[in-house]
Amino acid sequence: MKAVVVGGGLGGITAAVALRAVGWEVTVLERAPEFGEVGAGVGVMPNALRALARLGLADEVRRIGTPRVAGLVRDPGGRALVRVAGAGSDRVVAVHRADLHRVLRSALPEKCLVTATEVRSVEEVDADLVVAADGLRSGIRRELFPDHPGPVYAGTTGWRGVTGAGFPRDLEIGQTLGPGAEFGVLPLGDGRVCWYAATTAPEGARAADELAEVRRLVGGWHDPVAALLDATPPGTVLRHDIHELATPLPTYVRGRVALLGDAAHAMTPYLGQGACTAVEDGVVLAAMCARHDLPTALAEYDRQRRPRTQAVVRASRLVGRVGHRVRHPLVVKARNAVMRAVPAGVGLRGMTRFTGWTPPELSPDRGHVAGDLHHK
Ligand SMILES: Cc1cc2nc3c(=O)[nH]c(=O)nc-3n(C[C@H](O)[C@H](O)[C@H](O)COP(=O)(O)OP(=O)(O)OC[C@H]3O[C@@H](n4cnc5c(N)ncnc54)[C@H](O)[C@@H]3O)c2cc1C
Incomplete structure (x- = not known):
């Protein structure tokens, strides 16, 4: 059986690796001139x-990343609001997106990867299965669901940056919630730190100097916020308006096409699950293809993925409402008081609803591929 994956982001590449692992012939078509990931860190x-x-x-991934079990949410003065501490299986591994993409790519033979090839219509793709992994602005989604409104602006703009090396290797994953803005750090383990900042803004607004804009918003916050900004090369700061698929798709499958990742369920980043659920999609799709004939596999894929991922989209939107969107001093005070009063375990249980997911075996008879499930 032959699959063509349209789009070589984290979702598409994962799907390609997984489908190959269950015996499919796979080609990934990517419109960019080369494979890779822009962006900063990903948990x-x-x-x-x-x-x-x-x-x-x-x-x-554990080897190249930084496993962390704890995260601290603070106010701009540095006072703890809530500590999210998990144990064992609750580890988050912080990695640079480009490194994660490289690890996934390394599991595919070169011949599977085709760059500088833009798919304009699924009609032109010769394959038993077409995996639409073409991201937020998916052309395949538009083609198959012409009445769907597509992604909408979530009202938030975000900046991402990576510092040079030199920060303590044991820095905690952290998030700071201020009035009207938030800031988060993801230590990459080699002394570099990935950070993000977010605030509400009109869509498309841009500053002449984006790093200066971040400094204006959060530069006066607790240590080491200013030091992280100072250690970031100004020209490397990325700014993105946040969009989401606010109207859920009625199905992730049309004929021989399966949508996955942002093409199927683009979400706001507040739960850090966009790329993570795209990775899940690829593995479930392959696992279903290994068990069933194609129509049944695709129906199962849709049945398993749509409720879960659409629940994450909704939850992520809700979580976003208590972060940088809160501006009024009284509301900020109330939010912080509630967060301080909530036992850490409660917040963690909320997260576990999404992070506790376990994938199906890739193939019913072969189990997993390389035997590292004992880390589960
Ligand atoms: C500011 C921000 C922060 C985020 N933080 C996190 C986080 O901490 N954790 C997390 O899990 N997620 C995070 N996300 C979400 C995450 O980035 C996405 O959910 C994830 O990258 C989606 O992967 P994908 O493969 O579906 O799509 P993409 O990565 O968008 O890949 C789509 C690919 O398809 C290609 N393509 C498009 N059209 C065509 C075509 N017609 N023909 C051929 N190729 C095509 C594109 O060039 C691209 O390479 C964040 C997102 C943003 C904006």
């Missing part, structure tokens, strides 16, 4: 790590 949550374990790649 590989336990759910995505379990999916990567099915592909035999979890150990390598």
Whole structure:
């Protein structure tokens, strides 16, 4: 059986690795001139790590990343609001997106990867299965669901940056919630730190100097916020308006086409699950293809993925409402008081609803690929 994956982002590449692992012939078509990822860090949550374990790649991701069990949410003065501490399987691995993409790519032979090729219509793709992994602005979604409104602006703009090396290797994953803005850090383990900042803004607004704009918003916050900004090369700061698929798709499958990742369920980043659920999608799709004839496999894929991912989209939107969107001093005070009063375990249980997910075996008879499930 032959699959063509349209789009070589984290979702598409994972799907390609997984489908090959269950015996499919796979080609990835990517419109960019070369494979890779822009962006900064990504937290590989336990759910995505379990999916990567099915592909035999979890150990390598742990090796290149920074496993962390704790995270601290603070106010701009540095006072703790809530500590999210998990144990064992609740580890999040912080990695640079480009490194994660490289690990996934390394599991595919070169001949599967085709760059500088833009798919304009699914009609032109010769394959038993077409995996639409073409991202937020998916052309295939538009083609198959012409009445769907597509992604909408979530009202938030975000900045991402990576510092030079030199920060303590044991820095905690952290988030700081201020009035009207938030700031988060993901230590990459080699002394570099990935950070993000977010605030509400009109769509398309841009500053002449984006790093200066971040400084204006959060530069006066607790240590080491200013030091992180100072250690970031100004020209490297990325700014993105946040969009989501606010209207859920009625199905992730049309004929021989399966949508996955942002093409199927683009979400706001507040739960850190966009890329993680894209990775899950690829593994479940392959696992279903290994068990069933194609129509049944695709129906099962839709049945398993749509409720879960659409629940994550909704939850992520809700979580976003208590972060940088809160501006009024009284509301900020009330929010902080509630967060301080909530036992850490409660917040963690909320997260576990999504991070506790376990993937199906890749293939009913072969089990996982490279035997690193003991890390689960
Ligand atoms: C500011 C921000 C922060 C985020 N933080 C996190 C986080 O911490 N954790 C997390 O899990 N997620 C995070 N996300 C979400 C995450 O980035 C996405 O959910 C994830 O990258 C989606 O992967 P994908 O493979 O579906 O799509 P993409 O990565 O968008 O890949 C789509 C690919 O398809 C290609 N393509 C498009 N059209 C065509 C075509 N017609 N023909 C051929 N190729 C095509 C594109 O060039 C691209 O390479 C964040 C997102 C943003 C914006």
